[in-house]
Amino acid sequence: MKTFIGSYELADSAPALWGAEGYERLLVLVKVHGRPLGVLRLTQNPARVVVERADLNRALLSQLGYLPSGVAATAPPSPEESPPLPPISVVVCTRDRPRSLRVCLASLAQLDYPDYEVVVVDNVSRTAETAEIVARTGFRYVREERPGLDWARNCGLRAARHDIIAYLDDDARADPLWLRGLAHGFAARHVMGVTGLILPAELETRAQHLFEIYGKDGMSKGFRARRWTPSRLPPLSLIQVHKVGVGANMAFRRQILEAIGAFDTALDVGTPSCGAGDLDILHRVLLAGGEIRYEPQALVWHRHRRDMSGLRRQLYNNGRSYGVFLLKRWRDGHVSRWQIARFVVRTWIPWLLARLVLAGLGKHRLPPGLIWAELSGATHSWWAYIATYRHDRRLRQRE
Amino acid sequence: MSLITVVIPTHRGASRIGPTLASLAAQTLPAQDFEVVIVLDGHDPPTHKAITAMQLPFVTVIVEREHAGAAQARNRGVAAAGAPLVLFLDDDMTATPDLLAAHLRMHQRYPGGVVIGCFSQSRSSHRVALLADGADIWWADHFAELARPEHRFTFRDFCTGNVSLPRARFLDCGGFSTQFKGAAGEDYELGIRLLRRGVPFRFAIDAVSVHRYAASLPRLLDRARAEGRGHVIMARLHPEVFPVLPLRDAADDGPVLKGDRVLRLTPRRLKLLPLLLHGLLPLARALKLRRLLQKLQGSLRVCAYWEGACQEAGSWADLQAFVQDLPLVAAAHREIEFDLASGMAVLAQTLGATAVDAVRLRFGRHAVGRIAPLAGAEPLRVEHVRHALAQRLALRFLMAREADT
Secondary structure, X not given: OOEEEEEEEOOOOOOEEOOOOOXXXXXXXXXXXXXXXXXXXXXXXXXXXXXXXXXXXXXXXXXXXXXXXXXXXXXXXXXXXXOOOOOEEEEEEEOOOHHHHHHHHHHHHOOOOOOEEEEEEEEOOOOOHHHHHHHHHOOEEEEEOOOOHHHHHHHHHHHOOOOEEEEEEOOEEEOOOHHHHHHHHOOOOOEEEEEEEEEEOOEOOHHHHHHHHHOOOOOOOOOOOEEEOHHHOOHHHHHOHHHOOOOOEEEEEHHHHHHOOOOOOOOOOOOOOOOOHHHHHHHHXXXXXXXXXXXXXXXXXXXXXXXXXXXXXXXXXXXXHHHHHHHHHHHHOOOOHHHHXXXXXXHHHHHHHHHHHHHHOOOOOOOHHHHHHHHHHHHXXXXXXXXXXXXXXXXXXXX | OOOEEEEEEEOOOHHHHHHHHHHHHOOOOOHHHEEEEEEEOOOOHHHXXXXXXXXXXXXXXXXXXXXXXXXXXXXXXXXXXXXXXXXXXXXXXXXXXXXXXXHHHHXXXXXXXXXXXXXXXXXXXXOOOHHHHHHXXXXXXXXXXXXXXXXXXXXXXXXXXXXXXXXXXXXXOOOOOOOOOOOOOHHHHHHHHHHHOOOOEEEEEEEEEEEOXXXXXHHXXXXXXXXXXXXXXXXXXXXXXHHHOHHHHHHOOOOEEEOOOEEEOOHHHHHHHHHHHHHHHHHHHHOOOHHHHHHHHHHHHHHHXXXXXXXXXXXHHHHHHHHOOOOOOOOOOOEEEEEHHXXXXXXXXXXXXXXXXXXXXXXXXXXXXXXXXXXXXXXXXXXXXXXXXXXXXHHHHHHHHHHHO
């Protein structure tokens, strides 16, 4: 079950992939001149003492179809062809996760980027440890007293100084070239949002392993750059925005966030909706006519929940928050209600039910309990929708 | 002036301390070369009387006014010690005549380190007793492992039963932590700090004592509970050792009982299962079902361990939240790459000069293998690398050497 996670650079000449001994499975990111090319999935005898470069090269050919010598011979990107590197504000929202935050901030301190700042938004942490950790790194610390991830994201937006705001989860770790990847996505001026590649940072437990199975490849959206241009988008894509990106790694231009009224504070974790803040903002950016790009060069490593109860809660929240998101779309009426109803009845619920049946028959790799959790979350989304907006009104009245 | 101070904490030990002191009076080391400091952990006239009645000139008695735990008592004992070396002994340990001399010999040969002695369990009868047999086997295996030259010492080798070290080193580290009240593991915790400061550990196979311990199930379960508590405290203080604690399971599927089938211990099962197992015990005893009895006792121990861990963390949910952020894999503080073509002498020099906890070995351009970091272990010595090359990496080593020439 345990999977070793590593990366190897085709352009350098390390003789082996170190540290994979004792693991049965390997997930290896292949890079060329720092740019991710794809992942290799290998199985091996755990008693094996070293994974050699030749093994990796063979897998590269059979799994991804690249001849290693051919790829490695490509010239490194020259400075002239690299896109302009605008200043970027990185916003990390956190609550009571001091050790994860420390790892996250350490990765941000080592970014290869000329001009960036980091704003850590502390969303009602119970202990002072978060503030102490941020103080030690020298990054900016702001506190948001209203509970809710979208409150924190908006607070980060206000505190940020630059015109591109990149959001990173506190349980993720950025690749040194992350911001360069985002800048590459923002190279054209009409691009309003960029989402990036998310790979697992750790696959040590059953729950983490199952989460990777759950989303086919966890949170990864592949290694090919993609774009969503609103004028050419079918209405269905506007509600299936989970294909565009994930909140753990997304960036927007300030002008679009300000134009559409920033994040909806009724949504995402910390509120009864339990998520959907990222889906909502991606949807609204597209609706406002902003192009969004998916840029695999903008890579972060995300640490999934380790325990089964945490995973069950996560899947429950996924079902529930997606329902809330659809209800919000139903209420605001920008996508035809007929389309939404058809999507729910013909795609979403059948997809959940089919998986449940398969799992019940033992034909699905996820245990039925987990799929049931997502389905039950979906059925609770009515209540969650009402509760989350009531909760939001109350928070706003308190001011 | 004496060479070594024996520190013995005791709590209501009137019945135990007699044989211990008698064995110390019969040492081959001359009586003027050592002293014994007994710390009474709490006001305890009967024990005090039992000690003074023996009229041993080398014994000092310190009385703690309140029961504060063995850690505090040992710290007080070391503070009062007059010799440059201290030896920790328990009040239920009989020293063999050569014990102190053996410790001293080892310190003279390798000054400045920790010397770990070994002990066997004394048995009052030769009848089969499951618990005692199990403990005997465990300790015998443990000491056999320590005696191997390629053994990599970890914090778990530092047990206060029979261990000595320079007093100055002990004081440098700040002594035993007093946070472990009602929990076990303050010795392991000191071991972590000693290793981190680069204090070497040695094992003296001839420094033998005899543990007069009567294993009983309630005592065993109390101990397991205390260990559960102690491991939570240890993970709080030193998250880097979490990967090697049994507590690590809490970050995964939760605690499990491993048998023919794996049983996950949910909080409810953790409450109900011990009741059921306790109910089955008399039956297994009456019918002399030894394997069943062994399994029941083992399962009860696991339950007690997790019960203790949950108690210390607050609740099962708190424990699970606590372990979410801890490391699951040992991380290397300093990992080097070494070309074996330059020879083992160079490697010995490198490892001697800096503390390295993982090595990537290659021969010329060919990868041989890696010696992985071990959580809470001493830095790598050349013996460790040599052993790995002779065993696990032997084939790769030969192949790489062949390919390179």
